[in-house]
Amino acid sequence: PMAFATKQLTKVYGAGDTAVHALRGVTIDIPAGEIVVLLGPSGSGKSTLLNILGGLDRASSGSVFFQQQNLSELSDAELTRYRRDQVGFVFQFYNLMPSLTARENIELVTEIAGNPMAADAALTLVGLQHRGDHFPSQLSGGEQQRVAIARAIAKRPTVLFCDEPTGALDSNTGRAVLKVLQDINKEFGATVIIVTHAANTAKMADRVIYFADGDIRNISVNTQPLSAG
Numbered sequence: 502p503m504a505f506a507t508k509q510l511t512k513v514y515g516a517g518d519t520a521v522h523a524l525r526g527v528t529i530d531i532p533a534g535e536i537v538v539l540l541g542p543s544g545s546g547k548s549t550l551l552n553i554l555g556g557l558d559r560a561s562s563g564s565v566f567f568q569q570q571n572l573s574e575l576s577d578a579e580l581t582r583y584r585r586d587q588v589g590f591v592f593q594f595y596n597l598m599p600s601l602t603a604r605e606n607i608e609l610v611t612e613i614a615g616n617p618m619a620a621d622a623a624l625t626l627v628g629l630q631h632r633g634d635h636f637p638s639q640l641s642g643g644e645q646q647r648v649a650i651a652r653a654i655a656k657r658p659t660v661l662f663c664d665e666p667t668g669a670l671d672s673n674t675g676r677a678v679l680k681v682l683q684d685i686n687k688e689f690g691a692t693v694i695i696v697t698h699a700a701n702t703a704k705m706a707d708r709v710i711y712f713a714d715g716d717i718r719n720i721s722v723n724t725q726p727l728s729a730g
């Protein structure tokens with residue numbers, strides 16, 4: 502089955518002379534349960550597509566189906582419910598609340614989720630069971646990103662969206678974070694969609710979608726993805 506199917510998706514920011522055509526008619530099927538990497542230069546439209554698939558933004562035209570639902574036709578309240586129940590997000594700069602401990606950052610999300618796991622179980626999944634009482638400032642960048650991943654998976658999302666998840670990390674720490682994403686994909690069968698401009702991230706993907714200038718240039722399927730570890 503497909504996690505997503507888009508048809509002729511466009512996104513235009515602004516209007517008139519200054520309009521930016523961020524997506525120029527993207528048609529793509531994304532199979533459920535895969536690790537998919539969106540690769541391409543800065544400004545090519547990767548984040549825009551991620552944000553539309555994740556219900557953070559709306560397309561200007563075209564359709565985007567998640568299972569049987571066209572996200573373009575959902576009301577704002579329905580789109581919010583989709584985000585809350587089905588998807589998790591991981592961003593480049595972690596977005597943890599500095600005044601809350603790692604555990605509390607996760608509980609902030611699990612309190613409103615339908616079928617969450619315990620915060621400590623999520624921390625264990627990312628190897629940080631001993632860091633629950635620590636504040637973000639007491640954690641390394643890689644640890645903060647693993648807390649952010651724990652927060653995203655604690656609500657058991659169908660899809661995990663990651664925008665440059667290793668962009669602020671050194672390469673060894675980045676590999677460890679990618680390994681966690683790979684483990685989560687294997688253990689829960691969650692579809693993992695990663696936006697990056699780092700070509701080496703593509704080695705762990707089942708499918709690599711190459712972006713350029715607002716559209717897909719090429720898709721390659723890895724029959725034997727490498728372990729990120």
Ligand code: ADP
Nearest residue numbers: 514542543544545547548549593664665668696
């Ligand atoms: P990336 O996806 O490359 O990590 P961003 O999505 O933050 O980075 O930004 C990509 C490009 O989009 C940048 O050139 C940035 O200037 C532009 N951009 C992002 N948000 C806005 C905005 N609200 N208004 C105008 N340009 C923006």
Ligand code: ADP
Nearest residue numbers: 514521523541542543544545546547548549550
């Ligand atoms: P990528 O993720 O590949 O870096 P983006 O999807 O962030 O690319 O950006 C695609 C294009 O859309 C860029 O030209 C960027 O400047 C523009 N853009 C992105 N977000 C905004 C925004 N909120 N307002 C205006 N332009 C934007």
